[in-house]
Amino acid sequence: MTTPPLASATDALRPLLDTVLDALREGTQARGGPMPGGGPEAVAGRLRAAVGDVLPEEGDPEALRHVVRALTEGSADPADPLCAAHLHCPPLAVAAAADLAASVLNPSLDSWDQAPAASALEQLVTRKLADWIYDPHSCGQSCRWGGTGGRSGTPPARASETPPTPATPDCLVTTGGTESNQLALLLARETLGPAVRLICGANAHHSLPRSAWLLGLPDPVIVPAPAGTLDPAALDAALTELPGPHLVAATAGTTDAGLIDPLPEIAAVCETHGARLHIDAAYGGGLLFSDRHRPKLTGLSAAGTVTLDLHKLGWQPVAAGLLAVKTPQDLDALQHHADYLNADDDTEAGLPDLLGRSLRTSRRPDVLKIAVTLKTLGRTGLGALVDQVCDRASEFADLVDAHPRFELHDRPTISTVLFRPAHATDDDIATTRRHLLTTGRAVLGRARMDGRLWLKATLLNPHTRPDDLAALLKLVEGTTPR
Amino acid sequence: MTTPPLASATDALRPLLDTVLDALREGTQARGGPMPGGGPEAVAGRLRAAVGDVLPEEGDPEALRHVVRALTEGSADPADPLCAAHLHCPPLAVAAAADLAASVLNPSLDSWDQAPAASALEQLVTRKLADWIYDPHSCGQSCRWGGTGGRSGTPPARASETPPTPATPDCLVTTGGTESNQLALLLARETLGPAVRLICGANAHHSLPRSAWLLGLPDPVIVPAPAGTLDPAALDAALTELPGPHLVAATAGTTDAGLIDPLPEIAAVCETHGARLHIDAAYGGGLLFSDRHRPKLTGLSAAGTVTLDLHKLGWQPVAAGLLAVKTPQDLDALQHHADYLNADDDTEAGLPDLLGRSLRTSRRPDVLKIAVTLKTLGRTGLGALVDQVCDRASEFADLVDAHPRFELHDRPTISTVLFRPAHATDDDIATTRRHLLTTGRAVLGRARMDGRLWLKATLLNPHTRPDDLAALLKLVEGTTPR
Numbered sequence: 019m020t021t022p023p024l025a026s027a028t029d030a031l032r033p034l035l036d037t038v039l040d041a042l043r044e045g046t047q048a049r050g051g052p053m054p055g056g057g058p059e060a061v062a063g064r065l066r067a068a069v070g071d072v073l074p075e076e077g078d079p080e081a082l083r084h085v086v087r088a089l090t091e092g093s094a095d096p097a098d099p100l101c102a103a104h105l106h107c108p109p110l111a112v113a114a115a116a117d118l119a120a121s122v123l124n125p126s127l128d129s130w131d132q133a134p135a136a137s138a139l140e141q142l143v144t145r146k147l148a149d150w151i152y153d154p155h156s157c158g159q160s161c162r163w164g165g166t167g168g169r170s171g172t173p174p175a176r177a178s179e180t181p182p183t184p185a186t187p188d189c190l191v192t193t194g195g196t197e198s199n200q201l202a203l204l205l206a207r208e209t210l211g212p213a214v215r216l217i218c219g220a221n222a223h224h225s226l227p228r229s230a231w232l233l234g235l236p237d238p239v240i241v242p243a244p245a246g247t248l249d250p251a252a253l254d255a256a257l258t259e260l261p262g263p264h265l266v267a268a269t270a271g272t273t274d275a276g277l278i279d280p281l282p283e284i285a286a287v288c289e290t291h292g293a294r295l296h297i298d299a300a301y302g303g304g305l306l307f308s309d310r311h312r313p314k315l316t317g318l319s320a321a322g323t324v325t326l327d328l329h330k331l332g333w334q335p336v337a338a339g340l341l342a343v344k345t346p347q348d349l350d351a352l353q354h355h356a357d358y359l360n361a362d363d364d365t366e367a368g369l370p371d372l373l374g375r376s377l378r379t380s381r382r383p384d385v386l387k388i389a390v391t392l393k394t395l396g397r398t399g400l401g402a403l404v405d406q407v408c409d410r411a412s413e414f415a416d417l418v419d420a421h422p423r424f425e426l427h428d429r430p431t432i433s434t435v436l437f438r439p440a441h442a443t444d445d446d447i448a449t450t451r452r453h454l455l456t457t458g459r460a461v462l463g464r465a466r467m468d469g470r471l472w473l474k475a476t477l478l479n480p481h482t483r484p485d486d487l488a489a490l491l492k493l494v495e496g497t498t499p500r
Numbered sequence: 501m502t503t504p505p506l507a508s509a510t511d512a513l514r515p516l517l518d519t520v521l522d523a524l525r526e527g528t529q530a531r532g533g534p535m536p537g538g539g540p541e542a543v544a545g546r547l548r549a550a551v552g553d554v555l556p557e558e559g560d561p562e563a564l565r566h567v568v569r570a571l572t573e574g575s576a577d578p579a580d581p582l583c584a585a586h587l588h589c590p591p592l593a594v595a596a597a598a599d600l601a602a603s604v605l606n607p608s609l610d611s612w613d614q615a616p617a618a619s620a621l622e623q624l625v626t627r628k629l630a631d632w633i634y635d636p637h638s639c640g641q642s643c644r645w646g647g648t649g650g651r652s653g654t655p656p657a658r659a660s661e662t663p664p665t666p667a668t669p670d671c672l673v674t675t676g677g678t679e680s681n682q683l684a685l686l687l688a689r690e691t692l693g694p695a696v697r698l699i700c701g702a703n704a705h706h707s708l709p710r711s712a713w714l715l716g717l718p719d720p721v722i723v724p725a726p727a728g729t730l731d732p733a734a735l736d737a738a739l740t741e742l743p744g745p746h747l748v749a750a751t752a753g754t755t756d757a758g759l760i761d762p763l764p765e766i767a768a769v770c771e772t773h774g775a776r777l778h779i780d781a782a783y784g785g786g787l788l789f790s791d792r793h794r795p796k797l798t799g800l801s802a803a804g805t806v807t808l809d810l811h812k813l814g815w816q817p818v819a820a821g822l823l824a825v826k827t828p829q830d831l832d833a834l835q836h837h838a839d840y841l842n843a844d845d846d847t848e849a850g851l852p853d854l855l856g857r858s859l860r861t862s863r864r865p866d867v868l869k870i871a872v873t874l875k876t877l878g879r880t881g882l883g884a885l886v887d888q889v890c891d892r893a894s895e896f897a898d899l900v901d902a903h904p905r906f907e908l909h910d911r912p913t914i915s916t917v918l919f920r921p922a923h924a925t926d927d928d929i930a931t932t933r934r935h936l937l938t939t940g941r942a943v944l945g946r947a948r949m950d951g952r953l954w955l956k957a958t959l960l961n962p963h964t965r966p967d968d969l970a971a972l973l974k975l976v977e978g979t980t981p982r
């Protein structure tokens with residue numbers, strides 16, 4: 019048997035990439051829309067028929083083409099304007115291309131000798147983003163590591179050293195908002211003790227209560243949020259009533275409606291009660307890139323920890339999560355020792371200790387695609403994409419509002435629009451959504467607000483045009499029972 | 501501003517992939533060896549100089565080339581035969597190519613409407629692998645979903661249904677052995693209660709005690725393992741002494757020496773005491789593919805949960821972790837509800853509920869590269885790669901053993917060889933390793949066994965030839981103080 023080529027053999031890799039591109043094109047043509055038709059069993063049946071035995075005794079040299087083609091044909095396509103259900107963005111070409119290099123080079127961020135440059139790149143990006151998240155206005159030319167040689171020519175701190183300035187925020191790379199929220203709770207537990215209680219709104223992401231369960235924390239207190247945002251007065255009452263310590267989790271960009279909690283008021287309540295504040299800005303954090311929308315995040319920098327997801331308003335392939343941490347000493351809780359990765363004498367001799375940067379051990383450099391995207395587009399380029407999707411949402415809300423047969427829930431805060439056919443029942447709406455889905459014609463989400471079920475359009479595609487929005491609305495109109 | 505192209509625009513993606521391939525080639529040439537020279541500060545300085553400001557106001561269209569080139573130049577190259585420190589494999593070209601499609605299509609495995617075909621592919625692969633892990637001998641033609649239409653023409657179970665046969669094992673896809681071990685402990689906690697105590701050998705992976713800490717479990721009991729494997733008699737004594745419930749974690753392929761605990765004896769001790777057994781086969785699990793080496797894993801199927809990492813003996817880019825679960829009802833503990841992803845009426849209407857397959861929410865389809873690799877190489881092709889790296893390790897041990905200036909720790913069980921220059925001190929050995937590392941000449945690991953420090957060569961590159969092994973030994977010889 020000839021040993022199959024490694025990814026580092028670029029001459030061998032190139033034709034395989036051509037195969038992938040061909041299979042992507044063929045699969046997309048075969049699908050012919052935003053979603054494969056026929057519903058779950060039909061899609062799974064076609065996939066199984068195309069793949070056949072996935073672990074045969076003898077290999078199949080055509081497997082790459084067949085499997086990628088089948089996967090493509092059976093995919094929901096976030097690049098199709100009619101696929102707008104979830105915080106599920108279409109990735110940028112430049113991000114996907116950079117991500118290929120991560121797969122080929124395969125650095126693993128658990129020790130320096132597996133990731134010499136990748137660990138340096140991660141440090142560069144995470145510190146820049148931490149500064150940016152905590153103070154976007156001041157983060158211009160003078161920003162740390164903003165130039166080519168570090169600040170004022172000072173050599174960079176080794177990863178193994180305590181950062182020089184206690185107040186300098188830091189940032190971890192995660193698999194997404196869920197892991198970021200999990201880490202935020204863990205840091206709170208290690209800082210405030212295992213009796214720390216999570217308090218969040220009913221509008222908060224499900225991963226927050228799930229993380230409390232995972233970490234063995236007391237049952238969280240869920241503050242009702244009938245208007246879709248966390249009410250500072252209700253929060254104040256809960257904090258007054260419950261014994262501490264408390265971790266309050268606010269949201270900047272709810273999953274259901276893209277709403278932003280009143281961050282400055284919540285921060286003030288937390289300060290009054292001495293509660294620690296976490297802000298889940300998995301969705302809304304991307305507004306930082308936009309001059310126009312950034313003011314909506316005023317108050318963000320009051321949080322001890324901030325979740326951000328660049329696979330939402332950042333157009334990265336999954337995974338591209340971040341957790342910004344205001345007080346880097348909080349990260350000491352993650353310090354961990356494994357002789358084969360960070361022996362004391364190696365650390366003393368200057369080899370950076372990376373184990374405290376994650377709970378994972380082997381770790382893919384998701385920072386590469388992030389770095390390439392940030393630098394290719396620049397802050398203004400990313401801001402322009404943010405502005406575009408927010409504009410599309412606003413235009414879609416206009417269309418809905420002007421349409422006699424539809425009801426608009428509210429003007430969008432970010433890029434989510436909730437709407438429903440007038441006079442439809444909740445069952446009608448759920449059925450309409452599933453019908454569009456299983457016939458492969460459109461992918462819309464759903465959300466319950468004000469006691470009623472709404473259709474949800476999450477607009478994350480900067481290439482979507484006004485015509486597409488009109489087509490989407492027309493499609494829903496044609497599908498809804500009269 | 502022109503909106504930058506999405507990854508789905510294959511005509512726009514193609515030239516970017518060419519840029520990546522060029523940058524990979526240029527960066528590899530500029531490095532000229534297994535590791536960049538100069539040590540951590542020099543490597544980080546060059547990277548920072550090449551990248552410059554990572555979040556400039558205006559974009560830089562050359563960023564992809566420059567950042568990928570700099571990362572490549574500064575990478576440790578697992579495809580270089582002299583890079584053999586860690587369980588850090590060189591990925592196969594076909595796996596990296598398939599992984600590109602995951603980045604482009606960006607399905608997210610938290611709901612069916614984001615991943616219709618990817619969820620079906622994951623089900624196909626995980627069930628096949630679970631069957632394979634728990635009974636590799638019987639898993640031929642008759643294996644479930646082995647053919648194109650499912651077993652005996654029975655339509656496949658929907659993901660939302662309880663699997664039909666209680667005894668049918670299942671498998672989750674994870675970010676690696678660490679997350680797999682974490683999930684194994686979580687399932688034990690949820691099955692046996694929060695007082696469950698982890699008992700493992702001192703040879704077990706650091707992620708096991710770390711997971712106990714994460715999950716708020718009692719302090720684990722670490723059984724001394726002076727010979728490098730868990731002693732069944734010592735385990736029996738610990739289980740006799742300590743009140744239950746217990747989770748015993750055994751290892752098939754230790755990180756330090758690639759040793760396999762005596763699995764059948766450990767399983768018998770666990771059965772006697774009614775203890776739950778987890779086996780961390782992150783490294784050794786790949787031996788299942790090889791007819792020659794599979795018998796070393798006898799006893800594996802006694803475990804309630806098994807960790808496997810196909811980014812080790814499976815030649816995948818990180819991440820490609822698995823957790824096999826013998827009793828699928830154990831997975832009920834992960835069931836989770838979030839109305840926007842798995843509303844009851846959607847589940848009842850037949851939309852598969854995916855949230856209980858992971859603690860993550862957004863989730864990249866790492867199963868794609870795994871599926872393509874399994875099918876391209878077949879079981880025998882993967883087995884041949886396993887045999888090759890085990891043979892190389894055996895040959896390297898021969899070279900060491902025959903060399904008057906080196907001491908061999910032991911014959912390799914898998915593909916790890918511990919060796920040391922005769923008469924060297926531990927300090928000499930640590931210094932030699934760092935010198936090879938920081939001069940960019942070789943990447944070797946380290947391990948403490950029998951109270952002494954050893955150099956560690958983990959041979960995972962199937963393209964390594966006997967000549968390379970001789971060169972590696974000669975290089976170490978020339979570097980060690982006489």
